[in-house]
Amino acid sequence: MNLTEIRSQRLGDRYYRYQHSSGLTMLLCPKPEFSSAYALFGAEVGSIDTTFKTSKDGDFVTVPAGIAHYLEHKLFESEDGDAFARYAKTGASANAYTSFDKTCYLFSCSENFKESIEILLDFVTHPYFTEETVRKEQGIIGQEIKMYDDNPDWRVLFNLLEALYQNNPVRVDIAGTVESIAQIDADLLYRCYNTFYNLNNMVLAVAGNFEIDTVIEAADRILKPAENLSIEAKVPDEPREVGEHRVEIKLPVAMPMFNIGFKELPGSKRENALGQVLDEILLEIIAGEASPLYRRLYDAGLINSTFGTESFTGRDYCAALFSGESRDPDRVYEELCAEIERIQREGVDAAAFARCKKAIYGRYIRMLSYVDDIASAMLQAHFSNFELYELLDVIADCEIETLNARLRDNFAREYSALSVVAPA
């Protein structure tokens, strides 16, 4: 068995990489001291992949918004019943999710791991769609979309993304719209599947109580070698400029909700992903609970405990987000821009830097003690071309000048926007 061990000196933890003969990359982190195991089978396709072809196809195809998510729903079905019915016999708790840039199928179990991993590998690699089964899903996904339409947190975020991005499909809802999904048929689903669900571009991440041999033997039995095709996805040119600086809608909410975003310059996948942890330190310095800005806004009654920050990064986008509820979101926006400009002028405070670095370091280590988080982090690291534990080194080795430069280059009022959901 040709396993590559990936170790963390800091934690004494390790996981293994295994290149399966089918083309699939496996990331395996056995932790026998846990009772459960968590497995994720991921493809690098998300809502932003709307125009693509493989090296075998002549022309690019442009597909309706929401197709990656639709495909995720439909993969659960096969000729002999659905995957949930098969998992029912193992006791595993199964699910799936589609994000902007990936789709993952997962289960968690504390019994019958072997049977569950077989189901996971099998159903994801055996698509089965007919016009009738595809049509049936429209009612269900239509209700899922409507559920999100009523969700103010979701709407305030997507309105912001729509304002920040002019062309990048990250500005479109992951599930698409009731109209776009009506155009999805079995042929399009197969085209999408055959492009992105190629084992050479997929990864299996497992953490917890399981044996490595069990996973490899299951893969040997179930997976057929995949043709090594390269995928070309057309990424629309995205200007640095935002589309709009302020957007507002009305919904039945108690108090105005806001999302403020600073559109950053995206780099490679690796740069975006590792830049995310640097941004997290920076966001903690700018607006964490220990920051002067947080104190000022809180004491002025301009924010409440719902206030938070997020580094929003993916394959070809990168933004810093601030969100919360406020009676005066425009004031919060003004205060935030002014504070960022102040730190840009004066430089990051050394004590705040040391403190916030420690806080983020602690949070990442805590995350690495849960099997689901470990599996997700391994998968994310793989898709972003880095090794999981590099994250801890990036934080521990981070220098104040790196953050000052990031703040200078990426946080500008000019490239920012405010999205508000106001009470109807």
Place this chain on the structure above:
Amino acid sequence: MSNKMVRRQLCDGVYWNAITDAKFKANRISCNLILPLDAETVTDTAVVPFLLRRRFRDCPDFTRLNERLCELYGASLDADVRKHGAYQILNLSIQTLDDRYTMDGELLTNKCAELAAGLLLDPYFVDGVFDEQDFELERRSLVDTIESEINDKRSYAISRCQSVLFEGEPFAIKKYGTKERAEAMTRQSATEAYHRAVRDAAVEILFIGCGDGEGAAKIFADRFSRLKRSPIAHREASTKAKAERVTEKTDRMDVSQSKLVMGFRIGELESQEEKNAAKLMAALYGGTPFSRLFLNVREKYSLCYYCAARLDKATGTMLVDSGVEAANKQKAQDEILNQLDVVRNGEFTDEELDNTILALTSALGSVTDTLGGMEGWYLDQILSGSSQSPEENARQISSLTREQVMEAAGKVTLDTVYFLTSREENAHESN
């Protein structure tokens, strides 16, 4: 991997519950002040944890407090209010990295315990009452929290259904109280609520993690033993055995998807066995992706994205909730009731039963893999007067029979049908 809870009394009505497991990298200390839900005092009591979270005597500055949390490797400090049956629970929790994983061998666990105990028992008072600015901000914030209940339509609909279902019972009292009282209360009344809480509450402190909690236990024992206490005794609130009639209630709002919530009574669940049977019944009916409700209301009729049943043992009720098109309300409601009859009549297969048992036991097997999972599980045990481990519960559930599931479903009666729908007057109601 036994994860047994070790419980002992620190002083009058203050219990220390430790569950340790070397596999974790962090420790969590969760302090719970348990009080009876009382309409008179609930709101004043609800503001207390948020005031305590601002500062305390040894650290009288909010920003400095948060700086200390950063220095403790990003310790998370949460203050909130919980509700269990007819109890209001004030919670203050702190969680951080275990001492083994710090960059330079710092000792974090005892520092976190000192901080939590200080916040809880040594508040920052000005002339014997909470600080005026703190109070004004947190009072306002409580009003906002109460009002923002409408933001999440799914949980709002559930809460509205419960208000109708529990009318006249203590369960109807909301954990944050009322907007009216939040607007009227004073810092004197909030300070009184604080003193009442530390004097009267049954206190359950949970220590969960990989470290040694003995130092932390001593810190809490020392602080609490300085107080004069008269803790309340645990008592189970009585629940109505069955619905007398079905109450229907519709609210209108600008929503694109309607929410249907059906409230059922199941009555007092006295023995552990009855509780287990009810839990299994609710899971078979609507708790898994192969349950009756999922397979029929969602998959067969494509009426919704979610349709789920959840049991609340403490109030002896079960709720079914679903997001549907207004035009499909009756169809969904009929099918939900139809599937309940199926369970009552035992028209489910042995395989369904076995699979549901397996789903529950497998899920119970993962409870001990997270600090949050263990906290939730053991606090629930303590509040229902038990100390069962998830493993023991899984063993009991495995031995339940089809008859017990049918019997549990037989006790279920429909009490309330709540519907949250759009303002488009009667547009769909003729269907």
